Amino acid sequence: xxxxxxxxxxxxxxxxxxxxxxxxxxxxxxxxxxxxxxxxxxxxxxxxxxxxxxxxxxxxxxxxxxxxxxxxxxxxxxxxxxxxxxxxxxxxxxxxxxxxxxxxxxxxxxxxxxxxxxxxxxxxxxxxxxxxxxxxxxxxxxxxxxxxxxxxxxxxxxxxxxxxxxxxxxxxxxxxxxxxxxxxxxxxxxxxxxxxxxxxxxxxxxxxxxxxxxxxxxxxxxxxxxxxxxxxxxxxxxxxxxxxxxxxxxxxxxxxxxxxxxxxxxxxxxxxxxxxxxxxxxxxxxxxxxxxxxxxxxxxxxxxxxxxxxxxxxxxxxxxxxxxxxxxxxxxxxxxxxxxxxxxxxxxxxxxxxxxxxxxxxxxxxxxxxxxxxxxxxxxxxxxxxxxxxxxxxxxxxxxxxxxxxxxxxxxxxxxxxxxxxxxxxxxxxxxxxxxxxxxxxxxxxxxxxxxxxxxxxxxxxxxxxxxxxxxxxxxxxxxxxxxxxxxxxxxxxxxxxxxxxx
Amino acid sequence: xxxxxxxxxxxxxxxxxxxxxxxxxxxxxxxxxxxxxxxxxxxxxxxxxxxxxxxxxxxxxxxxxxxxxxxxxxxxxxxxxxxxxxxxxxxxxxxxxxxxxxxxxxxxxxxxxxxxxxxxxxxxxxxxxxxxxxxxxxxxxxxxxxxxxxxxxxxxxxxxxxxxxxxxxxxxxxxxxxxxxxxxxxxxxxxxxxxxxxxxxxxxxxxxxxxxxxxxxxxxxxxxxxxx
Numbered sequence: 001x002x003x004x005x006x007x008x009x010x011x012x013x014x015x016x017x018x019x020x021x022x023x024x025x026x027x028x029x030x031x032x033x034x035x036x037x038x039x040x041x042x043x044x045x046x047x048x049x050x051x052x053x054x055x056x057x058x059x060x061x062x063x064x065x066x067x068x069x070x071x072x073x074x075x076x077x078x079x080x081x082x083x084x085x086x087x088x089x090x091x092x093x094x095x096x097x098x099x100x101x102x103x104x105x106x107x108x109x110x111x112x113x114x115x116x117x118x119x120x121x122x123x124x125x126x127x128x129x130x131x132x133x134x135x136x137x138x139x140x141x142x143x144x145x146x147x148x149x150x151x152x153x154x155x156x157x158x159x160x161x162x163x164x165x166x167x168x169x170x171x172x173x174x175x176x177x178x179x180x181x182x183x184x185x186x187x188x189x190x191x192x193x194x195x196x197x198x199x200x201x202x203x204x205x206x207x208x209x210x211x212x213x214x215x216x217x218x219x220x221x222x223x224x225x226x227x228x229x230x231x232x233x234x235x236x237x238x239x240x241x242x243x244x245x246x247x248x249x250x251x252x253x254x255x256x257x258x259x260x261x262x263x264x265x266x267x268x269x270x271x272x273x274x275x276x277x278x279x280x281x282x283x284x285x286x287x288x289x290x291x292x293x294x295x296x297x298x299x300x301x302x303x304x305x306x307x308x309x310x311x312x313x314x315x316x317x318x319x320x321x322x323x324x325x326x327x328x329x330x331x332x333x334x335x336x337x338x339x340x341x342x343x344x345x346x347x348x349x350x351x352x353x354x355x356x357x358x359x360x361x362x363x364x365x366x367x368x369x370x371x372x373x374x375x376x377x378x379x380x381x382x383x384x385x386x387x388x389x390x391x392x393x394x395x396x397x398x399x400x401x402x403x404x405x406x407x408x409x410x411x412x413x414x415x416x417x418x419x420x421x422x423x424x425x426x427x428x429x430x431x432x433x434x435x436x437x438x439x440x441x442x443x444x445x446x447x448x449x450x451x452x453x454x455x456x457x458x459x460x461x462x463x464x465x466x467x468x469x470x471x472x473x474x475x476x477x478x479x480x481x482x483x484x485x486x487x488x489x490x491x492x493x494x495x496x497x498x499x500x501x502x503x
Numbered sequence: 504x505x506x507x508x509x510x511x512x513x514x515x516x517x518x519x520x521x522x523x524x525x526x527x528x529x530x531x532x533x534x535x536x537x538x539x540x541x542x543x544x545x546x547x548x549x550x551x552x553x554x555x556x557x558x559x560x561x562x563x564x565x566x567x568x569x570x571x572x573x574x575x576x577x578x579x580x581x582x583x584x585x586x587x588x589x590x591x592x593x594x595x596x597x598x599x600x601x602x603x604x605x606x607x608x609x610x611x612x613x614x615x616x617x618x619x620x621x622x623x624x625x626x627x628x629x630x631x632x633x634x635x636x637x638x639x640x641x642x643x644x645x646x647x648x649x650x651x652x653x654x655x656x657x658x659x660x661x662x663x664x665x666x667x668x669x670x671x672x673x674x675x676x677x678x679x680x681x682x683x684x685x686x687x688x689x690x691x692x693x694x695x696x697x698x699x700x701x702x703x704x705x706x707x708x709x710x711x712x713x714x715x716x717x718x719x720x721x722x723x724x725x726x727x728x729x730x731x
Contacts, residue, residue: 383678
């Protein structure tokens with residue numbers, strides 16, 4: 001699979017991870033549970049209430065209507081006129097409960113006998129109700145009456161209960177209209193209350209979920225932070241362990257891991273320090289005999305010409321190898337100083353051109369090096385350390401690249417640095433060797449066991465550049481043959497450990 | 504050829520001592536050698552050498568202490584043999600009065616060049632004297648007096664004062680002074696200059712911590728101010 005394909009997938013999975021985070025999931029689950037519980041509880045409560053309220057209201061209205069009808073029906077003549085019917089309707093309706101009555105008699109069909117003719121007439125009586133009321137039922141042991149009181153809830157500019165019954169089997173039919181507006185208002189209030197309660201339950205559950213996730217997630221986040229700090233090298237990072245739950249156990253495990261990790265790191269660095277000290281001590285010890293040997297090499301060299309031809313080469317080898325050994329030990333000590341961090345800058349302000357010139361002059365390289373260095377580039381550097389760097393870079397170029405070695409100096413005002421590039425006319429550096437040129441004792445050609453250098457030169461040059469706050473990079477000349485080493489140094493030393501005095 | 508100089512070499516390691524003695528003798532010096540600081544001080548008092556080459560790491564009293572004891576009475580040149588160039592050794596050595604130092608393992612030619620350079624500092628010049636306030640520098644007699652009192656200056660301190668007084672009021676960089684006084688190549692150790700300036704101030708200034716003659720010029724070096 002290519003990277004192009006995996007990239008959007010990775011982005012998708014990241015956003016999915018965010019959505020499916022523990023906090024979001026907890027809140028979703030809590031909210032769902034709260035919603036289901038609240039909605040079902042409110043629903044049941046609402047329906048039970050509605051039933052009870054309506055039943056009570058209509059029972060009282062219908063009972064009252066029936067009683068009132070029974071009381072007043074006796075005054076009705078056998079063949080009632082429209083006026084009789086009207087007065088019956090008014091009398092029945094005046095029982096005290098607020099309802100209206102309509103009386104219908106098929107013998108006087110055009111008569112509108114209503115307690116409130118403006119509002120209620122026979123036309124508003126639902127046909128199904130009228131049919132049920134006028135239809136006689138069979139009488140039997142379980143049903144002693146032929147006609148019954150029927151009711152229906154209808155919507156006539158508001159909710160109404162309409163009930164009806166035959167006053168006498170062959171006479172008029174009376175209907176009651178009872179407004180259920182108050183009940184509806186009560187039920188609406190109840191519904192709103194229940195909805196608010198459901199909403200509150202939802203909010204409460206979200207807060208609860210938040211709190212619950214916080215109690216879980218806070219230790220998790222602390223653990224995450226601690227793990228990150230541990231990874232960044234703060235090996236003394238530990239967690240406070242509270243309680244006995246799984247998270248506390250996890251924190252304890254973390255602490256144990258961090259403990260053993262820091263122990264191992266301490267042991268490793270102690271071992272490393274030990275081996276560094278060993279190298280430092282060793283090179284120090286090597287120096288005493290080397291000093292004595294170096295002291296007499298000049299004598300041997302001066303006398304070599306006068307010696308027996310059999311002995312002379314031996315003496316020359318002793319002389320040259322003593323110098324090499326001395327050089328190697330010196331470099332080794334320099335390296336241990338860098339490793340131990342004891343190398344110090346003795347900085348002074350110098351003219352880069354003068355510095356490079358004296359480096360080239362001092363080693364009689366003048367004919368082999370083309371120098372392009374304007375005077376007047378002043379940098380605060382340790383002149384002796386910089387001489388080591390330049391000598392290594394130029395010497396390396398002469399040895400591996402060959403003439404013409406070009407040294408170019410320029411000032412980078414923007415970066416506040418001085419840039420020295422050393423390029424040669426040789427074959428350049430193989431690509432696979434390029435990343436290793438600053439490695440210690442790295443030999444480009446493995447077969448070549450012996451090299452003229454100590455194998456530490458470029459490594460020391462790099463360390464010296466670093467201690468100045470600068471750097472060296474190695475590359476091949478893009479247009480043509482040859483390697484280019486580029487030394488970049490800040491013009492001033494930030495810590496300024498120079499020879500500035502108190503006054 | 505300069506006249507034969509008489510050196511005292513104080514070095515505890517037999518091989519180094521013998522080797523350096525051989526090499527320096529071959530370079531045309533007369534060499535007396537001592538294996539410890541105590542022996543060295545005794546030889547110094549008996550034989551009065553022209554110059555001392557002194558190892559820092561010595562059994563018993565160390566090189567710094569030997570240096571300090573000699574400086575109490577004498578101003579002859581002292582060159583230190585130290586182990587590391589960027590060590591505290593160099594600073595302490597220069598503060599205790601050494602004129603120059605070389606790092607082991609030292610090539611005899613290098614040591615010889617340093618020895619000759621230090622010895623040249625004491626050579627007389629044919630020119631007049633100059634006065635800076637109470638300070639009088641007599642170039643022909645190679646003496647410096649302050650308020651009529653003879654000052655005991657080492658050849659290096661004297662040479663430093665002479666070079667500064669040759670260009671009164673003009674700042675000289677540390678690297679310039681290293682070339683003029685120490686005859687080092689361009690890559691000299693500027694701590695030599697700083698240490699020597701400190702010692703010189705201690706001798707010629709009225710208040711060494713508030714110098715009025717040898718002034719520090721920030722970012723440049725030092726200058727000798729003509730009297731106001």
